[in-house]
Amino acid sequence: MQIAARDLTKGSIYQSLLLFAAPFLLANFIQALYGTVDMIVVGWFTDAAGITAVSIGSQIMVLVNSMVTGITMGGTILIAQYMGAGQEHEISRTIGTMFTLFFLIGLALTVLLFGGASPLLIALQTPAEAFPDTMAYTRIAACGVIFTLLYNGVSAILRGMGDSVRPLLFISVACVCNVLLDLLFVGVFHWGPGGAAAATILSQALSMVLSILYLRRRDFVFDFKLQSFRLSGSKARKIIHLGLPISLQSTMVDISFLIIAAVVNTFGVTAAAAVGIAEKFNSFAMLPASALSGAIASMVGQNIGSGQPERARKVLRIGIVFSLIGALGFFLWVQLSPESVMLLFKADREVIEAGLDYIRAFSFDFLLVAFVFCMNGFYNGCGCTVFSMVNGLLATFLVRIPLVFLLGNMLGMFGVGLAAPLASFASIVLGYWYLFTGRWKQQGLISPEAAPAA
Template structure:
């Protein structure tokens, strides 16, 4: 399937990173758009309660997404290392194990979310006006977890093989479908948050099915036959070894954001909606460094597999530079015109005012993640997922949450204080990662 593969172990690192990242950025923009479309369209056709329900519901579902991203990122890393070492049979077995185990995990997550949704929303102090809509949003989205996994897994596999272009097509289909369904279900049928959730899972399901059909008709390295969907013990062990720390890291990261959301919810409906809206904008601000860091992870994985660790280290430095330049734009925008950002989501005056305060401090994190994400991308690609997990737990749980309570409960700094939690956590993560890399620079990890 040469037309779907790309070696990242040779040639210009700048060219490899940029050519791989641009489709990745486009894909992530589209993915963010279909999530943001829910908020924009609900905000356009409903009220502040509707806006808050989708904002809170989205943050709850980010925990589920984080769990899935960890497992699928393991697929990217392992597929990348096997492909870099030219071990195609191992690539195929890894794909089969990933897809088979993912289907089982998805069903388990769906059942768990049906049980935990209401207790979780109660813990988060979801505003009474938004509670019923939020329950519907989370429940409906949870029923489509298998679709979320499926199309994320296929995209991650292709990226491990060096192909970042095809995922753009699949995500574009999901984005366009979601927007059309949002307008119909929310705008025409007045289904509010439930309509937005239904549009999301239907668009993901359609995208996943079309992706499988497309790849099945191409000369893909994995044949979509029932007999190939087997869980190989050795490959499953490697997927868990790499993916479990990544999943735990992502889950705890988003859990810490939920704590932040819970604090904002306790401040009032406007504050709740403002933090949710900023979270949506944050997704766009972090797209360049996030996309480049994923490209770096794939590049690092292939080069570690090909025994070229020095090329991976050089790529890390280049990716940080490119990411920082991109992130600077969003930081300046948030500092100079925070109200214009809130206005994009048709928020009312109270929400705009609250969001402006939050952005003034929180936006500092926009430039810090340019460094943090790429350090994690390099470490994950080289197989050091246990370290990134521990570092993520420390920065998310041991730093972000205590700082949040210190700033809001003890010092009474409100949303301005709450906004500082992200930058403080990122600085901690960056410093720990730099020290770790310097201490282990001669101990490159090859998982295979």
């Protein structure tokens, strides 16, 4: 089995960062298409209530995915460490543990989501006219959580082994399938938001099956025999130990989005639909910064490990420049023609008017997250994951959410949108303070607990 490796401690930082970030960007872009395609197709063939149902339902599913994203990353890191040590047997045991662990988590989440959908939607103050469709979307999507987790597990395994091309191909297949099934279920069969959810889970199930069949036909380290799907306590603890900080931060931030959605839902179905559309566009605008964050974490980790803190700091500066360039086009688009963004989803005039103020104010965050995401990647790469998590949670729960309540009542939808860039600004201030203290130089990427077992 060949070990794929890339030395990021030498050569041009500009070239290395761009090449390393490209697979992240493409995969993230295609992943973001899932919910967006659902909302576009539903917007074409239904009404504001249907758009609201997909918006709220997809936010819930994003939260579920975030709960396991960190755990998945923990598996990627552990496999990569064993790859570096050439311990194929430990890789096989880790893969068996990942599949078993993700299956059990997916089963538990399916039961919780399906049974708790109604009280959850009530807590989110889902508009009455959108409640039935939102319930259908959430419960159908809940039935596909296991497929989502196992597919993400396969991708995590391949990335940990140095293969970023196959996960990209698998998710591309899933995306194409999702578009076709959306048009069939929603456009032809008129199944509404529930049809969009069914299209998504069937597409991910297909991608999962294809990825596993691909691995079984190759000389792969894991044999996929029933007895190999065993939960190793030590491996599970290491995966959770590595991924828990990332998982906690992602989950808490997504919970904050649900809180904000609950506030917006009190404004009515029109406002909820407008924010739902804007957030789908916003997710694309932030893809460059998100991709660069992952690349920066890896590059900084290698350079800190090799005793080159100043090169690591230069990676951060260059990453911010690249992120700003990527964000600038989206920012100008919203400022010059916000109506065209809303019209992508064929929104009616009332939804467009409600969304214009929100997206104009929020778009300043496109520029600010170029700093925030890159700094998060930098601090994670340095080993300062606790600071990165605390900084993000403080900005979200002590700045953004209170401002949503305050500015929302004072300025309406413009105030709700403005809360995001103000929170990011607070995060940047704290992030640069920590950078100037130099404490990040004292952290190591590799700790004894994270090192592979002998």
